[in-house]
Amino acid sequence: MLNFTFLGTSSGAPTKLRNVTGLAVQPAGARDWFLIDAGEGTQHQLQRTGHSLRSLQAICITHVHGDHCYGLPGLLASAGMAxxxxxxxxxAPLPVWTWLxxxxxxTDLHLPYDVHHVDSALQPVVWQSPGVRITAHPLYHRVACHAFGVEVRHDTVHLDTTALRDTGLPPGPAWKALQSGQDLEFEGAVLKSADFVAHQSRRVRAVFGGDNADPSMLQTACADAQVLVHEATYTQAALDKVGPGPMHSSAKGVATFAQQVGVPNLVLTHFSQRHHDDAGQAELEAEARAQYQGQLWLGRDFDAFELNEQGQLRLQHSDRANAGNEHA
Structure with missing residues (x-):
């Protein structure tokens, strides 16, 4: 029901194998998609995916720091040229709109389309369309920053054809009328739509975090989520050494929170360059697994995930075989 692809998983600056933050989110089977953050080079990363800038519905920027938004003007310009x-x-928070x-x-940038700003600090529901709802959730960072909850709902109507045949009502417009909620009179009896129609609703929800020093800020947002995607910039030892100034999370802190709220799938991202090589990734993973018993992934650029209607997350595609070691 929901797919998402990492366009960048590095914090602060890009490296040879990891770009800065960007994430493409798309309801399964839909052409329309959404972009969460647009670090420098995001439009170049998108050229390696199947996402068209013409089908992009909304861009959600978590905060104004450059590794999350410096790719925005170029991407908008390219969409116009396309x-x-x-x-x-x-x-986005107001500072992003002011900067843009x-x-x-x-730069004399004239776009052949309108860009409508929604201030993520002013309203909890920032996007709504049939079957899709995006909400904003404040985080704890040096500047105004938000996570985004993406909910996809699929409603179906099932007609009990066996029961209808037993009544003798022939297939055709009358069946469609019952399916649409109309009651009908047939052979002296009233056939009630509610007796022949069953409504079923399936729903999935994923929470995509921005930079955040306090994962517990997302407790309410994660209460009904199947997936949490959250930054794990440092190991706990590295975070203790760096100190509280950068206001980021450790793998240990995020994993502890995810275990406490019971979110079944946790994907870590936004890694400091000191943790990009195999040894650094292994250290982050071991630290998280010591606290968390659900399904755990450490994201890499172009990892593509699918969240199905049962709330199960699986890795659809990965460039991990070509990742190798990266030394920062």
Missing amino acids: GRTAPLTLV ASTREC
């Missing part, structure tokens, strides 16, 4: 004319929604407006003015 022939986009449909309006686009930008969900200044950049557009200073």
Whole structure:
């Protein structure tokens, strides 16, 4: 029901194998998709995926720090040059919108489509369309920052054809009328739609975090989520050494929180360059697994995940075989 692909998993600066933050999110089977964060080089990363800028519905920027938004002006410009004319929604804190407006003015950037700003600090529901709902959740960082909860709902209506045949009502427009909720009179009896129609709703929810020094800020957001994607910039030892100034999370802290709230799938991302090589990744993984008993992944660029209607998460595609070691 929901697919997401990592476009960047490095914090602060890109490296040879990891770009800075970007994540493509798409309801399964849909052309429309959403972008969460747009670090420098995001549009180049997108060229290695099947996502079209014409089908992009909204961009959700967690916060104004450059590794999460410096790719935004170029991406918007490229969308215009690719022939986009449909309006686009930008969900972001006000500083992102102010910076973008200044950049557009200073670089003479004219877009052939409208960009509508939704301030993520002012309203909890930042996007809603049939079957899709995106909510914003405040985080604890040096600047205003938000996580985004993405909910996909699929409602189906099942007609009990066996019971209808038993009534003698022939298939055709009358069946469709019952399925649409209308009651019918047939051979002196009233056939009630509710007796022949069953409604079923399936729903999945994933929470995509920005930079955050306190995972417990997401306790309410994660209460009904099947997946949490959260930064784990450091191991706990590295975080203790760096100190509280950067206001990031450790793998231990995130995993402890995920275990406490019972979220069944945890995907870590936004890694410091000191943890990019195999040894650093192994250390982060071991630290998280010591605290968390659910399904755990450490994201890599172009890892593509699918969250199915049963709430099960699986890795669809990965470039892990070609990842090798990366030394920062």
